Amino acid sequence: MAGKNDDNKPTVVLGVIGADVHAVGNQILEHALREAGFDVANIGVMVSQKEFVSAAIETGAEAIWVSSLYGHGEMDCRGLREKCIEAGIGDILIYVGGNLVVGKQDWEKVRKLFLDMGFDRVYPPGTLPEEAIADLEEDLKSRGVL
Amino acid sequence: MAGKNDDNKPTVVLGVIGADVHAVGNQILEHALREAGFDVANIGVMVSQKEFVSAAIETGAEAIWVSSLYGHGEMDCRGLREKCIEAGIGDILIYVGGNLVVGKQDWEKVRKLFLDMGFDRVYPPGTLPEEAIADLEEDLKSRGVL
């Protein structure tokens, strides 16, 4: 796990939310983010909303990347943005991706559901790390961070 | 090919209509009809409407079984009932089965199309011989032939 940011690289807090234990994608995302020049605070699997927020504050992170692979994402993710606001990091970038709901549902509906919850970007299953990293770079540039 | 009917068994004229050369099902149908106690005038593949009618007259057949496996059935079958009427065997039973049209289409529409053309029974692909034979026995009984 990365400690406090002590270089010029932007930091991403990475974790799998809720009671979800899917670790493979998490490890690949960490690798891909590091390769792309980010610092990564990988807090692993089975992470609560509180842990995401604490890690983001502790590392001064620019973004939180939430994964949810097991279908409970809808219940697990509700309120994360509010918790960030309460903690004073309300405008941190929050991305989410994976199998976000139980069953095959209309993707646009799912996307809207999570955008409405306050997520900045929402990714369907099968998204390659490169794609989300490119979006992150764009978002950070538009915020003047990169 | 069976000649004139010289026993008490009802006769079925069997053939594959049009430019269609699918012979396997034809041979199995012949076998199944014989096993079920019918006389069979199997006029084989690539049979014209005229040949069906002539064979039916020649053998004094109770039924004509038309197969069409190659998708041109709609064009090939139009007018067969009229030809039978002209030839004086207008009330002969005519069954048709197979891949009757090009492409996967709503089966009920296809069935209606062929019923409207004057066919007595219409069968989708995959029908077992037993099923059509049972229908034939029923139809013949209701006509007092069996």
Added chain:
Amino acid sequence: MTIKDKRLDEELFLKEREEVLKAWPTGKEVDFDEAVAYHKSIPEERIMVNTLMKADQVGKTLIQPRAGVALPEEHIGLLQYLREEGEADLLPTTIDSYTRQNQYREAENGIKESREMGRSMLNGFPAVNHGVKVCRQVNEAVNVPVQVRHGTPDARLLAEITLAGGFTDFEGGGISYNIPYAKSVAIEDTIRYWQYVDRLVGYYQEHGVNINREPFGPLTGTLVPPSISHSVAIIEALLAARQGVKYLSLGYGQNGNLIQDVAAIQSLRELARDYLDKFGYDDVMVTTVFHQWMGGFPQDESKAYAVISWGAAAASLSRATKVIVKTPHEAMGIPTKEANAAGLKTTKQIVNMLQDQGLEQTHNMDEEKEMIIRETEQILNRVLELGDGDLVQGTVRAFSAGVMDIPFAPSKHNAGQVLPARDNQGAVRYLNFGNLPFSHDVKEYHREKLSERGQVEDREVDFQMVIDDIYAIGKGMLVGRPR
């Protein structure tokens, strides 16, 4: 006139061409020299011979669908879709059934009705009616080679138009497009027609244009024992080579037992090389074609996917050069383009996943191969004997004597005595030999294999077993066990 296995005399051939081209107005569009020039302008990637040879060198199995509709714009759209969405390596143009019977007027009618009804009323692309220019539009609309696939006993005009139209591969043969596709056309006639087609391909070849020829492997597509289809394939290969054809793809239709299917492709390759060399055609190149199961399919699409996948696996493990792909709509008739692409994608995934895995040569595979080779040689030797060394006369006499005999074929020139059935492992064996010229021990081998199954199932080895086998895959099994 008695037809012999001799190269058609050039002068007579050219005179015959004039007649052939007069059979339908579009014949006028054919200009051989212009067509040769056109072929020389075709980019590498659209020439079948190149793509096949490259795949064969690296042991890759290419995938090809069946597809054809009545109208050119729709046919082009279909091919582009199968290429892009379906990831097809090679494309087909399947010809409609009227054209196959040279019924160009009915085909014309089908084109008209298709325009009126807004859906294809033909089961293929009527290339003769559309003519040379439209054929070229089809070929130019895609970036892979396109083959003409049909089932035409007399395909002389079709070959003229489609080859001038830029197609680089032509399926069929005097036996394989007669016995399973016609009712009463004489074998001698179709062999003669196909000598013309092969001579035409050879004529292009003489002028520096590589065109691939493919005898139709699966024949009736229903439990055809490998030695029967191999005999036909090799005879047609030899007849084609005689007319100057240099590139041949020989095919086989999957039977479903993996060992037999792999042994069939291996033995086909070996037998073809062997016979071609023996006849002095050592400059003729051979590739192989594996047809996914050609018999009855399950109605259920997810089960159809299984049959397609197993065909793809057998094709890849046999190292066939290409595989002809079925669709999940197979049991329902001619498929939608989506279903066609689906079959292709399933096949692509399997072929890719198996690409790097080899199958080891085993004892049973060797035995199976050995048997197929022996049976095929016994048939071919007798054919040559019957023809006093002439392959054409031998073939004609062999069919009339039942020495060659294709199960379930519609032709009255076929004896129709041979009956196949599956053994206890699902390999296709001979139940009736008819007049096939097999030695005593070969016959004994098949009898033992079938009697083993009969014992397991506690029933007679008879026609009911054949029927059960014909329906078996459609009902979810390989071997048609009694219920």
Added chain:
Amino acid sequence: MTIKDKRLDEELFLKEREEVLKAWPTGKEVDFDEAVAYHKSIPEERIMVNTLMKADQVGKTLIQPRAGVALPEEHIGLLQYLREEGEADLLPTTIDSYTRQNQYREAENGIKESREMGRSMLNGFPAVNHGVKVCRQVNEAVNVPVQVRHGTPDARLLAEITLAGGFTDFEGGGISYNIPYAKSVAIEDTIRYWQYVDRLVGYYQEHGVNINREPFGPLTGTLVPPSISHSVAIIEALLAARQGVKYLSLGYGQNGNLIQDVAAIQSLRELARDYLDKFGYDDVMVTTVFHQWMGGFPQDESKAYAVISWGAAAASLSRATKVIVKTPHEAMGIPTKEANAAGLKTTKQIVNMLQDQGLEQTHNMDEEKEMIIRETEQILNRVLELGDGDLVQGTVRAFSAGVMDIPFAPSKHNAGQVLPARDNQGAVRYLNFGNLPFSHDVKEYHREKLSERGQVEDREVDFQMVIDDIYAIGKGMLVGRPR
């Protein structure tokens, strides 16, 4: 307290039961004697052990889906559908992720939300919350055996409720349901929890009730080398046998290379028999489980069908007793019931078509088997050494020393040093050995296999290769070749 591989003392076990049953109100519903009587009334056809043993005798591969939803009536409907439409031979009840973490309150909330939203908000069936009576309704609603499948580190209460609820098979184990399913639960703790579960199954067994137990074979489901999953399976088998379990199904997750997959099932069977006999458990019966590819699937459904079919083929050719089936929606998350049935039907068709075909034992298969056996023995020998002959302590120490190490596992008690990658034929090899106790020649074997691939691809054998392999099947290939 130091946990040892000893049978739990009956008195202490019964005392512990009282505590376990208090953890959630439904625990009150469990009455052991009544449950034994209930089990004895279960008809033959719904008892897993019977069905497995029968299939194993005739060499048939049974098919089983994964499935579970929040509400009982819908769960029953789902199981009936998978039985009737999907032709499943065996059924599952997959437990939701909250229950797996003993978060019964969250599960209760999920049940409520599911009722309100009109769709399942849980990814499985919360059996503890529903209790004994509802579990029995589930079992009684179908005519085949139903297994509990989950991923619960502490499944004591879940086992109590579901076994009293009439389920006849229970998945999991102290390692296989900890390291891949938990982040920080101590191995010693989960082994202790599972000694309880096994003791409970053994207790039923003592009372004449046959219950099957299945350690979870595929672990993280991602390129797990067979010797790692075999080591876990055999340890959990021995630990279960110690507690009185008599029927075990041992599992393995498909890797995709046919030879390796077949050799894996063969070696798993042999190793298990060997170790069980050596430990004196020669009355324990072993069957095998083959999991269709557990890694990333293609998004495209027709490609997913290919992956499912290839898994079905490998399962059948390996003669596994049952195969756990994926669905064409795999890449999209939890499937609809239609997709689930589709995967089953595809699998059924393949398994039926391959039922009568054997795969011959070949040199490469023997070599592969030999390697898996040697590697597994080297791991297990070292585990026993580390425990001074005690399997529990050996296992705990082996994990902390990295002598056992499961790739890509979330647990902090796992060393996470081992890295797998595919060789040039697609078999899974070791890229990093971590602290696995392999002999020099074993390591050399893997290095050579991977260096062969590196040479073909002209690149370093490193983590990028691992990533490419993880994505490969999802992208339509087996081996993750560089683009």
